[in-house]
Amino acid sequence: MSRPLLSLRGLSRRFGETVALDRLDLDVPPGEFLALLGGSGSGKSTLLRVIAGFEAPDAGQVLFEGRDLAGVPPHARPLNMMFQSYALFPHLTVAGNVAYGLRREGVARAERHRRVAEALAMVGLEEFGRRLPHRLSGGQRQRVALARVLVKRPRLLLLDEPLGALDAGLRERTGFELRALQRETGAAFIMVTHDQSEALALADRVAVLEQGRLVQLGPPRAVYERPATRFVASFLGGANVLEGRPDGAGGLDCPLLGGTLRPAETLPEGCTACALRPERIALRSGASGPNTASGTIEEVAFRGDDSLLLVRMPGGAVLRVGHAEEDGAPPPRGSTVQLSWEAAAVVPLLG
Amino acid sequence: MRRLPLLVPVLWLGLLVAVPLLVVLVLSVSWPAEGVPPFNLPGVAGLNGDSFALVLGDPYYRAAFLKALVVAGATAGLCLLLAFPMALGLVRAAAAWRAPLLLLVLLPFWTGFLPRLGAWIGLLRDEGWINHLLQAWGFIETPLPLLYSWPALFLGMVHAYLPFAVLPLYASLSRLDPVLEEAAADLGAGGFTVFRTITLPLAAPGAAAAFLLVFIPAAGEYVIPELLGPPSAQVVGRVLWQEFFQNRDWPTAAALAVLLLLALLIPIHLFQRLEARS
Numbered sequence: 001m002s003r004p005l006l007s008l009r010g011l012s013r014r015f016g017e018t019v020a021l022d023r024l025d026l027d028v029p030p031g032e033f034l035a036l037l038g039g040s041g042s043g044k045s046t047l048l049r050v051i052a053g054f055e056a057p058d059a060g061q062v063l064f065e066g067r068d069l070a071g072v073p074p075h076a077r078p079l080n081m082m083f084q085s086y087a088l089f090p091h092l093t094v095a096g097n098v099a100y101g102l103r104r105e106g107v108a109r110a111e112r113h114r115r116v117a118e119a120l121a122m123v124g125l126e127e128f129g130r131r132l133p134h135r136l137s138g139g140q141r142q143r144v145a146l147a148r149v150l151v152k153r154p155r156l157l158l159l160d161e162p163l164g165a166l167d168a169g170l171r172e173r174t175g176f177e178l179r180a181l182q183r184e185t186g187a188a189f190i191m192v193t194h195d196q197s198e199a200l201a202l203a204d205r206v207a208v209l210e211q212g213r214l215v216q217l218g219p220p221r222a223v224y225e226r227p228a229t230r231f232v233a234s235f236l237g238g239a240n241v242l243e244g245r246p247d248g249a250g251g252l253d254c255p256l257l258g259g260t261l262r263p264a265e266t267l268p269e270g271c272t273a274c275a276l277r278p279e280r281i282a283l284r285s286g287a288s289g290p291n292t293a294s295g296t297i298e299e300v301a302f303r304g305d306d307s308l309l310l311v312r313m314p315g316g317a318v319l320r321v322g323h324a325e326e327d328g329a330p331p332p333r334g335s336t337v338q339l340s341w342e343a344a345a346v347v348p349l350l351g
Numbered sequence: 352m353r354r355l356p357l358l359v360p361v362l363w364l365g366l367l368v369a370v371p372l373l374v375v376l377v378l379s380v381s382w383p384a385e386g387v388p389p390f391n392l393p394g395v396a397g398l399n400g401d402s403f404a405l406v407l408g409d410p411y412y413r414a415a416f417l418k419a420l421v422v423a424g425a426t427a428g429l430c431l432l433l434a435f436p437m438a439l440g441l442v443r444a445a446a447a448w449r450a451p452l453l454l455l456v457l458l459p460f461w462t463g464f465l466p467r468l469g470a471w472i473g474l475l476r477d478e479g480w481i482n483h484l485l486q487a488w489g490f491i492e493t494p495l496p497l498l499y500s501w502p503a504l505f506l507g508m509v510h511a512y513l514p515f516a517v518l519p520l521y522a523s524l525s526r527l528d529p530v531l532e533e534a535a536a537d538l539g540a541g542g543f544t545v546f547r548t549i550t551l552p553l554a555a556p557g558a559a560a561a562f563l564l565v566f567i568p569a570a571g572e573y574v575i576p577e578l579l580g581p582p583s584a585q586v587v588g589r590v591l592w593q594e595f596f597q598n599r600d601w602p603t604a605a606a607l608a609v610l611l612l613l614a615l616l617i618p619i620h621l622f623q624r625l626e627a628r629s
Contacts (some may be wrong), residue, residue, distance in 0.1 A: 075544075085528070091553055
């Protein structure tokens, strides 16, 4: 990895008894699209506010190209932030909002006009410069907020739930546009989101936060397929997390499942749980041995491209099982099914 | 039965606003006379326009109007200058502190108006506490003429009207989303620039409302100039009182009242437009 644009070193922040950030380390290279993924209270918004300078960390450092930003006020930091509520200035026109940051830099009038027009064109709002924010739709406001930060040509842009306030229909399209703008400008984006599909779809790397700690960091596919902890496994894609005891032969004995999970590689020392993705489980009659089990279908939920089955296992566990449409109609509720999966689908969890 | 709830405000407005207003209007076009009451209704003799002609034509009355507007404007301006940092402090204070601090702002409303003025007189007069202390410490030989001065007048005015300015400003500043100030800082604005470009313009309607809310009642103020102000502070309220009680010229006093009301219709209208917009 080239020299990181942003480095976080041992960042901690508490609010009274609540730990928002817990000794967090993270490097972001130039031009990367990083998604910070976590539930509410995971510390992801606090992390963004610490980087932007609105919160001071109790311990640790924020380094921008190696320079410690401690004590540097928000207005002097070499980065910008797009707020979840967009925070458009209601008394300024769209063009006035976009020009605000350039005025603060002292950019000359002609140059300012040119860059504002350019930024508005970039987000497709060239006709809206004279409007006031309250006369725009939600999607248009989001674009103004984006233009307002991009016009400053930041090398690092923080985005707090940039798609969160948009309708579902607009979200996918805007997500692609965001990705394209990020590529076009070459800026590093750090996007906070609680929506895993958004994070997986847009980011180069996904950082999963849980209670202020960075629990996993990696490319979307790797994080999805090889979750490191119980939390990541269940948060991303709703994997089945199965607890058990090592059977001494490289497998995990799961009483709740009524069977044995055997991963492709040997089970790491001290591992007491494995993840199993719903879509990796197949219905196969006559299957037996490790990596098979049988149970009773409790619920069937049609989801369009597949169905989700809830299968009650003899040990009491309820397994989420995906059933692809091309495999025909799923068996009805109450039927007993035999399940099997490949060893590669069993992911040992460490924590 | 359904009209009953409407009856109360209509009666209230009718008895306490419309009727007195009508009485004043009739008085202002009545004929002055010796006797009790000291006027004749505009009956057989027709309407009397002399009072309005006098009040509009005589420089003494015009100066009284001008002084009242200047005093009210200066009072409103001073209140605004003091109220802005107070309201900002209230909004920025920790949540637990906000209610007690707001209570302190409103506290003067709970004490009587005249006792408060009495307290100022007690502090400011020649034998008052301030002169007494200054003399005891040897700063001055003879008492300073603090009372019956312009500063004393404004002290009393600002003291009486400050809460009227703090409350609308507080309301408008507390509606201001702090994220806007953060966004401005993020875009490169330092503390004062954020205040100048974001906080101040967004609080402007609240500031205008605060100004008018002080200006409107202050323009008709009579008690404070009378009790604390210098003899030269002949504001319209004071002149009106003199016409009514000392000269017993009720028509002229009524004409002054009508013209003051007309003059205040403009700021009242402005205030209502501001309120309707927010």
